[in-house]
Amino acid sequence: MKMLIFNTVGLQIRQNKWQWGFFLLLLLAACTAKQEKLPPSSPIWSEADEGPYDLHEIQSSGTIIAGTLSGPDTYYEYHGKGMGLQFLLAEAFAQSIGVVLQMEISPDTTSLLHKLERGEIDFIALEMPTWQTRPDEPLLSEAIAEWWKPERIRQIQSSASSTTVTVRRHMRPVMQDAAHGIISAYDDLFRQYSSSAGLDWRLLAAQCYQESGFDPQAISSMGAQGLMQLMPSTADAMGVPADKRFDPEQNIAAAARYLRKVSQSFPDIKDGNERICFALAAYNGGVGHVQDAQTLARKAGRDHQRWQEVSPYILLLSEPRYYRDPDVRHGYMRGSETEAYVRLIMERWQQYRGSARSFSSGSTPAPARRSLQDGEYKSSVKSPEEWVPEE
Secondary structure (H helix, E strand, O other): OHHHHHHHHHHHHHHHHHHHHHHHHHHHHHOOOOOOOOOOOOOOOOOOOOOOOOHHHHHHHOEEEEEEEOEOOOEEEEOOEEEOHHHHHHHHHHHHOOOEEEEEEEOOHHHHHHHHHOOOOOEEOOOOOOOEOOOOOHHHHHHHHHHOOHHHHHHHHHHHHOOOOOEEOOOOOOOOEHHHOEOOOOHHHHHHHHHHOOOOHHHHHHHHHHHHOOOOOOEEOOOOEOOOOEOHHHHHHOOOOHHHOOOHHHHHHHHHHHHHHHHOOOOOOOOHHHHHHHHHHHHHHOHHHHHHHHHHHHHOOOOOOOHHHHHHHHHHOOOHHHHOOOOOOOOOOOHHHHHHHHHHHHHHHHHHHOOOOOOOOOOOOOOEEEEEEOOEEEEEEOOOOOOOOOO
């Protein structure tokens, strides 16, 4: 009799917890713009679901699926890596039960409720007293409740808030020898691998300075490595083994190939300089986010093939009104970083084009010329485009 009473009380507690969580989600859904209303007769859990799918089944499958909204405090991708407090919490919980986390992003909380009801996700990861599960997942609910300790949550919150994009690097001069047109110790590598990618070597040099300050041992807090700050996933995709990622030649060669690859994601942009801007933005922020910004620009009647028309929407992708737009597929991004990344590289590229020749080793300066200014002859240096080497 005591066991029966205990089980009955426990069931009532779980039902009350479900009702409270469901109430909070409905409040969130009511505040979400352009929401789809739940039919009055639609239950949050369907009795027609085939059999139980609880903690044991999740562990057997090896994957747990969490549903959330895109945002800086929930989930977003940065350099191809998941970020956001709810993602970090869900990832830590998944590791604690021995499975891999899969994140499903929805445009609003109503969609999350539908996905949970249909069994498309295992729980909803939003900032509430705890995460929301279905009534037919008592073991998963108990595992979450047991794992959800205030000290653990505070620790993960602290790690999320302390995540920065700074790079541990030893900065070299922006030009090693301006008088002789030498940008860095890696100029020959920039020349060698830029040609195969169809790029100006000075553009690669400008990008390298932005990424690492010409420090071949640079590593970011996100795990980007080497001169061109290759993320491990990018290095793998470009065929760079783990023990070669700090090698200057391997790093630069892979970065040139990758920049060429992301450039090909914008085939409709015919202007070379415009495509460079989009390729740099994609290298930093991801192709998907840049294409989302193009979509927003197009919807606003802007020219989606011109960077100056699209970059404002890169910035706006950090605002909920825009990253939750139904036509935005990749959600939130740190737009201010990507916009500054492109702007600073393009400015430095222009600087390098005026001081380093496009076709020589940089060991000798371009010859000076004399011009008449205010009645006096003064020396000036020819631009790379003006200088023709002697026979």
